Amino acid sequence: MAATENTPTPQPVEARLVPAASVRRRARLEQTIYGTATLGITIASQQPTWWPAHLTALAVGGASAWRLLDRLDDATGWGLLRACQKAVPALSATAVYLTNLLAPGAPWWEWALPSAWGTVMALTTPVTHAANLIPAALPTRPEPAALDSSPAATTVPAQGTGAPTTYGEYRAWEWANAKATGDTLLTSVTLYQEGVRDFWGIVIAPQGQAVPDLNDTTLAGVFDLPPGTVKLQLIDGSGPGRKLLAARPTLDQLEQHTADPVQRLFTEKLACPGGGATGMHFVGAKTEPNRVAIRVTAPDNELIQLNQKQITRAIGYKDPALVMVETDGLGDGLISIYQRHPLMDVREATADDLRMREDGSIQIGIRPDGRAARMQLYDPQLGALTDLFVGAMGAGKSVTLNTILAAERISGVVSIVADAQNGMSLPEADGRTYHFGKGEAAVAATLAAAYEVAQYREKVSAANGWAGFELGDPWPLANLTLDELNRILSADAVVPRPFKQWVVGLVANFQSTGRKFGMGIRFAAQAIHLADLGDKDKIRANAKNGTVWLGRTNSSTTQHMATDGVIPLGVTLEPIAPNFQLSSDIDAAFTGTEAAKGPRTAGMANMIQGGSVFLSRTFNARKENKTYPGLIGLYESAPIPTLTPAEHDIFTRAYAKWLPHAEQLLAGDDPQDTTTGTEYAPGAPVGDEDDQPSVGSIKDRILDLLADGQPWALKDVRGRLSDVTPGSVNNAMSELREAGHVQPAGNRGTYQITR
Secondary structure, eight states, rough: OOOOOOOOOOOOOOEEEHHHHHHHHHHHHHHHHHHHHHHHHHHHHOOOOOOOHHHHHHHHHHHHHHHHHHHHHOOOOOOHHHHHHHHHHHHHHHHHHHHHHHHHOOOOHHHHHHHHHHHHHHHHHHHHHHTEEEEEEEOOOOOOOGGGOOOSSSSSTTTTTTTTHHHHHHHHHOOOOOOOOTTOOOEEEEESSSOOOOOOEEEOTTOOOOOOOHHHHHHHHHOOOOOTSSSEEEOTOEEEEEEEEEEEHHHHHHHHHSSSSSHHHHIOOOOOOOOSSSOOEEEEEETTTTTTEEEOOTTTTOOOOOOOHHHHHHOSSSSSEEEEEEESSSSSEEEEESSSOOTTOOOOOOOHHSOOOSSSEEEEOOOOTOOEEESSSSTTTTOOOOOEEETTTTHHHHHHHHHHHHHHHTTTOEEEEEEEETTTTSSGGGSSSSSSEEEEHHHHHHHHHHHHHHHHHHHHHHTTTSSOOOTTSSOOOEEEEEEETHHHHSSTEEEEEHEEEEEEEHHHOOOHHHHHGGGGEEESSOOOOOOGOOOOHHHHHHHHHEEEEEEESHHHHHHHHHHOOSSOOOOOOOOOSSEESSSSSHHHHHOOOOOOEEOOOTEEEEEETTTTEEEEEBBOOBBBBBBHHHHHHTTTSSSOOOHHHHHHHHHHHHHHHHHHHHHHTTTTTTOOOSTTTTTTTOOOOSSSSSTSSSSSHHHHHHHHHGGGOOOOOOOHHHHHHSSSSSHHHHHHHHHHHHHHTTOOOOSTTEEEEEE
């Protein structure tokens, strides 16, 4: 049987429906090219020596002829016509160019021929016509009232049949002609309800393919709708080849306007990127006359992250103090937004406020939402506690400590107090507490005497088989308050190293012994780092059970508290300003006016308890004649609690012994006998590198070397301080640079003193 060959019937080339504006743009571009080519053919063909131009024209013609011959093998009908149309401009231009080039002289027709070619090409635009583009005038987007509410056709209108006729066809046509949608089709376009432009539809991918994942911006661009109003999601029971598309530019907006305005604020301003609560979830909200409270939670398996300053910026506030953030350090948080600062006016304390409750707590101030700011003097389950009180000069630390000491007196707690500032920091406590030591030596002696009392309680408890402390049986609760401790233990403290090491050892030993037997300790300083207090890990752990009162400090102190692990993870604390802000400093600078300053923020503090943080302000204390009569009245409203007679005897004898010892160490002497007079001797100095000078003295020696103003390389400084380990010199230099005492001097690792 002879084989026969059937010639396929020529098929017309499929037309493409595109906007009329696109067809016009392509035609104009093609006409511009012909005009430029006309000018080039006219001039270049008259220059016999322009060989690059001649060769280029020949190459263009040859390439076009090659492409045309290649297409002739398989092109028929409309395909052949399209191939010829695309080749005509280049082949005819080459012919005109070579004719002019080879003709002798320059007759008039050599000038007219290129112009005639360019005119014909510009009028016919053969390349544009070869694309078989059908211009379609897109209908104006219908108004909501004019929309056809019936379901649209399930397929895109056949190309070449004209413009879409229904709203559904129009949306399907938009989808089919978008570049990002590929070969997918939008079908079953249906309006949600009459009178609105919101619709839904089913997106179908070719067999064996998945509908692409498009972001909100791309989806909105397909239909020219606001970003975020078009969503594409999987259909239950269906694979990735079919997805539900929902466009709700009107209905979503209506729902947002009818939703809780606070929830809308959170969603639109705070939960978005850069809003301060990015990615957090809205739980609930309540509105009060001066406050909006928003309860938030973190996504599953994530920690709460709230940024006070970013939240302030997101809601358009200029004072971060009006935005307060509280978290539990895990997944829950609370954002409070105030119109006027609620802690600007705080009342004075009463004896009832300061009387200890059964849980060991007292009220020392007010929280922004009106609740009591409470702290525990002791924990019935854990026993005595460790507290940290940090605040710069004028932050209200002294008033806060006086309030607590008055509460201890009212509540029957023995207050053992020592003030390294010669008693000037807490003068109201002098004579109104069980013991009040004045000066650096008195701080060390007080600590040593209290430690001996703790050792006595430990010995008696061991003899009686007591496992822990019980309030009042047989001893009262006693808390040791050490104020201005930075004068002894900070890196810049100018004290002999043996004295400092002795105090550090006493702190560490008292920490481990006193807490178990009803003797707590309270550290207070303008700036304090846990590393200065000896056992950093132990103090951090104990402080998490007690109270950290973080008043107004500089930013570096706050940063160190975060580094020490006192501030919970995920919490960013903004430094407390010296005054309440009544107007914007930037507005005042721009207008050339004076910024209005509000009352002082003394007593404001972030209180950290059990891993949670809240803002508070200590009760107001009215000052008259350089004293606080209200606090003095609270002190004297109850008798002074004392130690038991046996403990009192131990304490007084120990203090009398250790005070001369401390004074000798401060003077630089080396006492030989440290145990005479009692069997309860404080522990020996502790710490690493006992032969190392103190950090403060290292800084002084570095400053002495740089005093002449000449640059010093760090390696040379280490060489001159050969008795100090290189790491200690590096650390001291870094701290001097951070404090602004030294500055880089050009070359890396070179420093000079700051003038």
